[in-house]
Amino acid sequence: xxARRLVSLVLAAAxxxxxxxxxSALDPQSPQAESLHELFWLFVVVCSVVWLAxxxxxxxxxxxxRSTASEATAAGSRTPALAVxxxxxxxxxxxxxxxxxxxxxxxxxxxxxxxLVIKLRGYQWWWEATYPAEGVVTANEIHLPVGxxxxxxxxxxxxxxxxxxxxxxxxxxxxxxxxxxxxxxxxKEGVYRGQCAEFCGLQHAHMGLIxxxxxxxxxxxxxRAQAAVAAAPTEPEAQAGAxxxxxxxxxxxxxxxxxxxxAKVGPDLTHVASRRSIAADVLPxxxxxxxxxxxxPQTIKPGANMPAIALEPAELRALxxxxxxxx
Amino acid sequence: xNGTEGVRHPRGRDLPPEExxxxxxxxxxxxxxxxxxxxxxxxxxIGRRYIATAFVFLALGGVLAALIRIQLAxxxxxxxxxxxxxxxxxxxxxxxxxxxxxxxxxxMGVYLVPLMIGTRxxxxxxxxxxxxxxxxAGGALLWIAFLLDFGPDVGWFxxxxxxxPQYGYGKRADIWAQMITFTELAALAVAVEIVVTVFxxxxxxxxxxxxxxxxxxxLVTSFLVIVAMPAIMIASSALILDRLVGTHFFNPAEGxxxxxxxxxxxxxxxxxVYIIFLPAVGMVSTMLSTFARRPVFGYLPLVxxxxxxxxxxxxxxxxxxxxxxxPRVGESFFTASSMAIAVPAGVQIxxxxxxxxxxxxxxxxxxxxxxAFVVTFTIGGLTGVMVASVPLDSQVHDTYxxxxxxxxxxxxxxxxxxxxxxxxxxxKMTGRMMSDRLGAWVAALVFVGFNLxxxxxxxxxxxxxxxxxxxxxxxxxxxxxxxxVSLASIILFAGFLLFFVDVVRSAVRGAPxxxxxxxxxxxxxxxxxxxxSYNFDGIPVVTSANPLWDDPETLPVxxxxxxxxxxxxxxxxxxxxxEARESSAGASIWPFLAAVATTVMLIGSIFSPWxxxxxxxxxxxxxxxxxxxxxxxxxxx
Numbered sequence: 016x017x018a019r020r021l022v023s024l025v026l027a028a029a030x031x032x033x034x035x036x037x038x039s040a041l042d043p044q045s046p047q048a049e050s051l052h053e054l055f056w057l058f059v060v061v062c063s064v065v066w067l068a069x070x071x072x073x074x075x076x077x078x079x080x081r082s083t084a085s086e087a088t089a090a091g092s093r094t095p096a097l098a099v100x101x102x103x104x105x106x107x108x109x110x111x112x113x114x115x116x117x118x119x120x121x122x123x124x125x126x127x128x129x130x131l132v133i134k135l136r137g138y139q140w141w142w143e144a145t146y147p148a149e150g151v152v153t154a155n156e157i158h159l160p161v162g163x164x165x166x167x168x169x170x171x172x173x174x175x176x177x178x179x180x181x182x183x184x185x186x187x188x189x190x191x192x193x194x195x196x197x198x199x200x201x202x203k204e205g206v207y208r209g210q211c212a213e214f215c216g217l218q219h220a221h222m223g224l225i226x227x228x229x230x231x232x233x234x235x236x237x238x239r240a241q242a243a244v245a246a247a248p249t250e251p252e253a254q255a256g257a258x259x260x261x262x263x264x265x266x267x268x269x270x271x272x273x274x275x276x277x278a279k280v281g282p283d284l285t286h287v288a289s290r291r292s293i294a295a296d297v298l299p300x301x302x303x304x305x306x307x308x309x310x311x312p313q314t315i316k317p318g319a320n321m322p323a324i325a326l327e328p329a330e331l332r333a334l335x336x337x338x339x340x341x342x
Numbered sequence: 343x344n345g346t347e348g349v350r351h352p353r354g355r356d357l358p359p360e361e362x363x364x365x366x367x368x369x370x371x372x373x374x375x376x377x378x379x380x381x382x383x384x385x386x387x388i389g390r391r392y393i394a395t396a397f398v399f400l401a402l403g404g405v406l407a408a409l410i411r412i413q414l415a416x417x418x419x420x421x422x423x424x425x426x427x428x429x430x431x432x433x434x435x436x437x438x439x440x441x442x443x444x445x446x447x448x449x450m451g452v453y454l455v456p457l458m459i460g461t462r463x464x465x466x467x468x469x470x471x472x473x474x475x476x477x478x479a480g481g482a483l484l485w486i487a488f489l490l491d492f493g494p495d496v497g498w499f500x501x502x503x504x505x506x507p508q509y510g511y512g513k514r515a516d517i518w519a520q521m522i523t524f525t526e527l528a529a530l531a532v533a534v535e536i537v538v539t540v541f542x543x544x545x546x547x548x549x550x551x552x553x554x555x556x557x558x559x560x561l562v563t564s565f566l567v568i569v570a571m572p573a574i575m576i577a578s579s580a581l582i583l584d585r586l587v588g589t590h591f592f593n594p595a596e597g598x599x600x601x602x603x604x605x606x607x608x609x610x611x612x613x614x615v616y617i618i619f620l621p622a623v624g625m626v627s628t629m630l631s632t633f634a635r636r637p638v639f640g641y642l643p644l645v646x647x648x649x650x651x652x653x654x655x656x657x658x659x660x661x662x663x664x665x666x667x668x669p670r671v672g673e674s675f676f677t678a679s680s681m682a683i684a685v686p687a688g689v690q691i692x693x694x695x696x697x698x699x700x701x702x703x704x705x706x707x708x709x710x711x712x713x714a715f716v717v718t719f720t721i722g723g724l725t726g727v728m729v730a731s732v733p734l735d736s737q738v739h740d741t742y743x744x745x746x747x748x749x750x751x752x753x754x755x756x757x758x759x760x761x762x763x764x765x766x767x768x769x770k771m772t773g774r775m776m777s778d779r780l781g782a783w784v785a786a787l788v789f790v791g792f793n794l795x796x797x798x799x800x801x802x803x804x805x806x807x808x809x810x811x812x813x814x815x816x817x818x819x820x821x822x823x824x825x826x827v828s829l830a831s832i833i834l835f836a837g838f839l840l841f842f843v844d845v846v847r848s849a850v851r852g853a854p855x856x857x858x859x860x861x862x863x864x865x866x867x868x869x870x871x872x873x874x875s876y877n878f879d880g881i882p883v884v885t886s887a888n889p890l891w892d893d894p895e896t897l898p899v900x901x902x903x904x905x906x907x908x909x910x911x912x913x914x915x916x917x918x919x920x921e922a923r924e925s926s927a928g929a930s931i932w933p934f935l936a937a938v939a940t941t942v943m944l945i946g947s948i949f950s951p952w953x954x955x956x957x958x959x960x961x962x963x964x965x966x967x968x969x970x971x972x973x974x975x976x977x978x979x
Contacts, residue, residue, distance in 0.1 A: 192594020
């Protein structure tokens with residue numbers, strides 16, 4: 016079956032597609048993440064010193080020369096009592112110090128969001144991003160202007176998810192029936208990766224999120240392009256794909272602004288080809304990947320809510336051409 | 343305490359020793375046959391069954407851990423699909439927490455507490471039997487469901503809405519919730535027995551400051567169980583109601599609250615960690631004293647730290663919820679309380695080291711495990727301080743850093759002491775020694791294997807690897823460390839395998855142990871190994887905290903208990919002065935039948951709410967049989 020071969024080809028291609036930048040708390044790229052990173056190393060150093068001190072006293076206690084031990088039973092028990100007392104006092108001081116350091120870090124992280132608001136909504140197993148002021152609706156890839164505080168308003172459509180881009184900020188949950196918000200200020204241009212951190216079901220492992228931080232001008236251009244309705248395809252094959260999209264099951268779940276398709280079950284596909292990846296950062300946004308995803312989503316992402324749709328080879332080519340045209 | 347006479351009763355005192363023993367055996371020995379095996383109420387037999395069953399669940403959970411490590415060894419692992427993987431990690435976690443860690447600690451208490459405080463049987467022995475059967479039924483429910491491919495797949499803390507009626511398909515989440523009901527019921531029963539046993543059945547003269555530290559630890563643990571478990575039973579029962587009869591406790595669309603479930607779960611879930619850890623502290627204190635050849639340093643601070651941890655453990659549940667967006671003041675409170683628990687935990691570690699400093703350490707296997715415990719648990723405690731900080735937790739929560747942290751605390755803090763405790767008390771339970779040489783190998787393999795397996799997970803978490811993912815893409819930089827971790831876990835598995843080999847080998851042909859092979863100071867070593875069905879020929883009378891060290895040749899005993907029916911000595915709570923003779927229930931099949939009836943009702947109520955109605959009738963019948971008045975002489979005392 017050609018579709019199966021296509022899938023395996025695309026899966027092979029995906030592994031070298033490099034659509035995934037790293038995601039690491041050890042490589043902070045925002046003031047918030049940097050402050051967390053500093054706090055982390057403070058804790059690591061203090062805890063390491065404490066652990067080494069405990070290990071040293073354990074080793075000494077075990078390897079101590081026992082020839083003097085007999086006299087230690089009565090007279091010598093004052094020394095260990097003092098040592099234990101001192102260790103307890105030191106523990107209290109260290110714990111108090113770390114608690115205060117933690118409070119101060121929390122306080123420094125608290126910033127009020129200015130300007131840009133992004134509503135991020137978690138679904139099984141993808142992200143919907145809405146920019147209310149800019150009129151943008153997109154999925155699985157958000158763009159931010161460098162240097163401007165961005166207020167992320169988090170909500171969940173089905174189960175609990177967690178928003179976590181480790182290079183930019185600590186995580187915060189998306190909880191049904193609750194509203195959470197977190198502010199991010201990205202100071203360096205770049206592409207960052209995040210992934211859902213709260214177990215959310217079958218495809219929790221494949222719920223990636225791409226964050227693109229770009230200069231304000233580039234961001235504005237991106238936002239304008241994203242807010243526009245989809246351009247009508249010009250190629251005949253893509254035009255056939257557009258007709259198929261409306262005729263087949265696609266339009267019952269997905270929206271393409273500027274066409275009759277306006278369903279909100281799955282991601283908005285108006286500019287899907289402008290994104291770096293599809294299916295929540297599982298495949299690159301290439302024509303082959305579109306075809307593979309459409310014809311057999313359950314092999315690529317078992318349990319995903321997208322059903323496999325029976326298509327003739329020509330129909331599949333047409334649909335993938337249409338997807339690729341949705342820049 | 344007025345000396346060695348205790349409470350008098352003419353019968354028994356004037357008999358020759360052989361005749362006394364014959365009569366005691368006749369009334370205390372368990373009944374024979376299959377029916378007899380199901381009727382046993384001897385705390386030692388039930389304790390041994392409980393421990394053996396818990397270790398079977400440990401081995402089964404270990405098999406699941408192996409599957410997880412094979413799956414994650416390479417990117418996009420193909421061994422398990424997401425559906426099976428989610429069941430595997432859920433059953434691994436639920437099994438290890440609910441079917442291994444808590445029950446095995448309770449079971450050690452069931453076996454040891456009556457022996458360590460010098461009584462003939464645990465309080466409410468039939469409830470004890472009931473508890474074991476309920477526990478077995480709960481474990482069977484989980485594992486049979488898993489083997490039939492409808493095991494729970496919602497994580498061991500089963501958060502709603504994922505486990506709720508809308509997203510938790512089939513009966514999987516119900517199996518999880520009802521398994522909790524079973525194990526909590528079993529744990530509550532044991533907790534009540536231990537509290538009463540410790541308060542009212544201590545040997546004459548065992549005042550509060552002479553109670554062995556393991557018994558103190560089990561006492562505090564039992565109170566934690568009694569206070570914490572109702573919260574989880576409310577959570578799991580409300581979940582079942584949401585799923586079965588359409589209540590909306592946790593449905594935000596109908597005024598319910600998703601986070602309410604998390605609060606209820608962790609109000610139990612955090613004390614749960616100490617329900618596992620405190621008995622381990624008690625074991626370490628006991629073994630340390632024996633192998634340092636001196637009383638443990640700082641008895642009073644150690645008791646105080648046990649109680650302090652018990653109280654504090656109820657004030658830090660929300661640190662599992664730092665990423666849910668709690669109010670700032672709440673976060674600060676829970677950070678401070680979580681950090682504060684490092685102080686009593688530190689007191690314990692410092693007292694242990696001081697004991698070693700003052701003593702003359704004898705390098706037998708239990709002490710090796712104690713050393714492994716100090717090294718490993720301290721790391722887990724310090725990463726605990728890190729996750730107690732709200733800002734730090736926001737980076738490491740729900741990642742492999744946390745996976746590493748809680749394995750350090752639970753394996754380093756509880757399993758290492760438990761393995762040492764098995765080496766330590768195996769001679770008492772079976773009459774045979776385990777191997778010193780194999781014991782050293784087990785300790786080394788488990789210690790090295792554990793640290794090589796779990797330490798790199800801290801790094802993986804910081805590199806952004808979330809927990810509970812069945813696959814990761816090859817571009818993510820986690821492949822190398824994951825492969826290393828999977829390979830290192832082979833060492834850990836080898837250690838556990840060797841441990842089981844040593845247990846079986848020693849049970850069959852270990853060297854005979856004698857009454858007190860370690861020259862230990864506490865009362866369980868004052869009787870034979872294994873102890874007779876009535877535990878002690880005469881009830882010991884205690885005049886110090888280390889009776890077998892201070893009075894090795896002439897341990898005084900109280901006489902006067904009847905030898906023609908099961909009788910215990912009841913003493914006062916504080917000073918352990920004799921107050922009364924109390925009859926102790928004999929073997930009965932009814933606890934087993936009551937457990938079967940309860941099992942039918944609980945499993946039935948997964949499928950229909952009406953099972954609670956018709957299912958309660960057989961339970962009522964079983965309880966009537968259980969409590970049917972026996973007439974004199976059992977009820978006269």
